[in-house]
Amino acid sequence: MRRLFSAAVMVVVLVSAGLAQNLTPTTTLTLETSNNTSTANTYFDQQNGNAGARNVSKVPTRTLLYPGSTTKLIAHVEPWWGKGSHIDIGYSSQDPGQVHRQVMDMISRGLDGLAVDWYGPDSYEDLGVKLLLSEAEQHPGFTVFVEIDHGAVQWDSCYPGCSATTAFIQLATRVSSSFFSSPAYLKIGGRPVLREFGMELHGPIDWNAIQAQVPGNPLILHRNANGFAVASSGGAFGWMEPKTLDNLPSGYDGTDEVDWFYSQASSKYSGMAAFGAAFKGFNDIMADWAPPGGRHIEQLCGQTWLRTFESINQVYSVTRQLTAVQLVTWNDYEEGTEVESGIDNCVSVSGAISGTKLTWSITGQENTLDHYTVFISKDGENLASLGDFGTGTHSLDFAAFNIPAGTYTLYVKAVGKPTLRNQMSGPIAYTVAAPPPPSSSGGGTSSSGGSGSSSAATTQTLKDLTLSASPSAATVTRGQTGKYTLSVTEVGASDPVALSCSNVPAEVTCTFSPATVTPSGTTPASVTLTVGTTTTAARKGSGSGPTYAMWLGGFGVAGMFTLPGAVRRNRRLWLLMIALGLACVSVACGGGSTTSKATALSSSASSYSITVNATSGAVAKSTTVTLHVQ
Numbered sequence: 001m002r003r004l005f006s007a008a009v010m011v012v013v014l015v016s017a018g019l020a021q022n023l024t025p026t027t028t029l030t031l032e033t034s035n036n037t038s039t040a041n042t043y044f045d046q047q048n049g050n051a052g053a054r055n056v057s058k059v060p061t062r063t064l065l066y067p068g069s070t071t072k073l074i075a076h077v078e079p080w081w082g083k084g085s086h087i088d089i090g091y092s093s094q095d096p097g098q099v100h101r102q103v104m105d106m107i108s109r110g111l112d113g114l115a116v117d118w119y120g121p122d123s124y125e126d127l128g129v130k131l132l133l134s135e136a137e138q139h140p141g142f143t144v145f146v147e148i149d150h151g152a153v154q155w156d157s158c159y160p161g162c163s164a165t166t167a168f169i170q171l172a173t174r175v176s177s178s179f180f181s182s183p184a185y186l187k188i189g190g191r192p193v194l195r196e197f198g199m200e201l202h203g204p205i206d207w208n209a210i211q212a213q214v215p216g217n218p219l220i221l222h223r224n225a226n227g228f229a230v231a232s233s234g235g236a237f238g239w240m241e242p243k244t245l246d247n248l249p250s251g252y253d254g255t256d257e258v259d260w261f262y263s264q265a266s267s268k269y270s271g272m273a274a275f276g277a278a279f280k281g282f283n284d285i286m287a288d289w290a291p292p293g294g295r296h297i298e299q300l301c302g303q304t305w306l307r308t309f310e311s312i313n314q315v316y317s318v319t320r321q322l323t324a325v326q327l328v329t330w331n332d333y334e335e336g337t338e339v340e341s342g343i344d345n346c347v348s349v350s351g352a353i354s355g356t357k358l359t360w361s362i363t364g365q366e367n368t369l370d371h372y373t374v375f376i377s378k379d380g381e382n383l384a385s386l387g388d389f390g391t392g393t394h395s396l397d398f399a400a401f402n403i404p405a406g407t408y409t410l411y412v413k414a415v416g417k418p419t420l421r422n423q424m425s426g427p428i429a430y431t432v433a434a435p436p437p438p439s440s441s442g443g444g445t446s447s448s449g450g451s452g453s454s455s456a457a458t459t460q461t462l463k464d465l466t467l468s469a470s471p472s473a474a475t476v477t478r479g480q481t482g483k484y485t486l487s488v489t490e491v492g493a494s495d496p497v498a499l500s501c502s503n504v505p506a507e508v509t510c511t512f513s514p515a516t517v518t519p520s521g522t523t524p525a526s527v528t529l530t531v532g533t534t535t536t537a538a539r540k541g542s543g544s545g546p547t548y549a550m551w552l553g554g555f556g557v558a559g560m561f562t563l564p565g566a567v568r569r570n571r572r573l574w575l576l577m578i579a580l581g582l583a584c585v586s587v588a589c590g591g592g593s594t595t596s597k598a599t600a601l602s603s604s605a606s607s608y609s610i611t612v613n614a615t616s617g618a619v620a621k622s623t624t625v626t627l628h629v630q
Helices: 029-033 096-108 125-136 150-155 164-179 207-213 225-229 255-266 300-313 546-562 571-590
Strands: 011-015 072-077 113-118 143-149 191-197 219-223 235-237 273-278 295-297 324-327 348-354 357-363 369-377 382-390 395-397 406-416 428-432 457-461 464-470 473-476 481-491 497-502 508-513 525-533 593-595 606-616 619-629
Touching: 029 369, 029 382, 029 406, 096 125, 113 125, 125 143, 125 164, 143 150, 143 164, 150 164, 164 191, 164 207, 207 219, 219 225, 219 273, 225 235, 225 255, 255 273, 255 300, 273 300, 348 406, 348 428, 357 369, 357 406, 382 619, 464 606, 464 619, 473 481, 473 525, 481 497, 481 606, 497 508, 497 525, 508 606, 525 619
Parallel strands: 072 113, 072 324, 113 143, 143 191, 191 219, 219 235, 235 273, 273 324, 473 619
Antiparallel strands: 011 457, 348 357, 357 395, 369 382, 369 406, 406 428, 464 481, 481 525, 497 606, 508 525, 508 593, 606 619
16 A cells, blocks of 8 residues: 555644534535446446446555556546447436546546547547547646547448558548647657557458558557557557356456566567556446357456556566556446446445444455545534544544544545445444543632633644655665655654554565654654665565564463473473563564565565554554565
């Protein structure tokens, strides 16, 4: 997780007459749970796996890519909705308002542009392309490029009265004159990007002639890894290869095809433009053109979506950039690939409170979540955030917040990773009892000597932490060390803050200097984090060292009373073992260094995300740093 969580600082106003608190709402339950996408509100869950209109994560999509990526994030758009030959999804691609909502939704998810299917100048889809390009022009930096579908040759060209090559030249020339001049049209190296889809269905195509005759010298991209080898090819784009039911392996996620694409793009064709593919799955049982039973790639509750990004990250890095990745698709509802409405991660979250401690748990897989947000409300609808908390955190002690007496409703929101569904817990009742009245003396006068109760207000800032790392990524050769500077700020207190690492690969050490700091007011404390690596790769699963020591430390005392008598009586041996265990624990945790055997370093160049934790009492924050090992 690469996001830096920054909980909003709350100011609590404690007024002695009634102990009122200014918990100013920043959002509502309705906003946090209702449809926040460009999907029509009337669109509901479909049998092909499309999720109905819901509240989805707007965490930037780029957080799923390798650190330092400059890869363009592109949505693939179908502009045919509202046309009678397609199913009704509740909106029209020819509605300018809908086009505006779609582009704004894409931007809110951190996308850089879109690719749009085009079926010729006289097609229904032509207006949708023009509306999308016009809308993109209102958002500098957001780009559009055209994909000429083979259907344009079949239904809106001189073909079959002319050759498919001639038909494509005429269509591409029209694209050039109509769209290339737009400031929003995507260009790579000064060349406008033009994509074809399915032209192989029309027999041999003379791509050299097309490249020579289409104005504007377009960079023409072709589908899948074989597209790199097409004559005059400017590059290729990855796609999907769904399976019919008779050859569908259990748990098939389709990444075999994109893995092959990246292996070719990064080696044999590394000098050419490569557009990768990210997708949630495939199921075209609602499409008229589908074979019996449909074709399938399983969604696996969001795991397929995440794995398509992992396929990219296994090959590409800050030193080897992928040109672009397209979301396949933004809105093909009939083939079950749309991500406009979000992706169901099959997660639910529930919470309970005991005393002042809120705890929560989920069903489903936590790797589909980015973080949790805890809300408090006086009326159950208007919400104030108490902060964001990283995955792995499942509790919050309200004693640190000094919330005044009253009855409240709490909610825990499980915020998904980009484009995955957000999930909100049910309401959790929380009552803070009024403190006993202060004692007084002297015939009705207050303890401060004044007459009656004081009306002065005291403002108290709640305790909170911020944690950041600079740089966020370091590249080292195996055996070297990488250094990061951590900035730790504490608000509302000046208590010691302990630092530690988690999710550390095997044969890697994290050392803090110092391991504990006490920030002063809003002045950040600076800590040096040194990450060390060994000269050889470790075998995965080779647990030893500090892990064993912590086991001894945790169970040594119990062993004195539970093991057979001959061993139990040898107290000196046991005390020595406990001392050694505690010493190792000190080296691993309390001494400013943390190691973990959870993940072994690869023998090849790899990237690893290491979680850095800052803890002070009940308040904990985390961030991540990235280690590139060559």
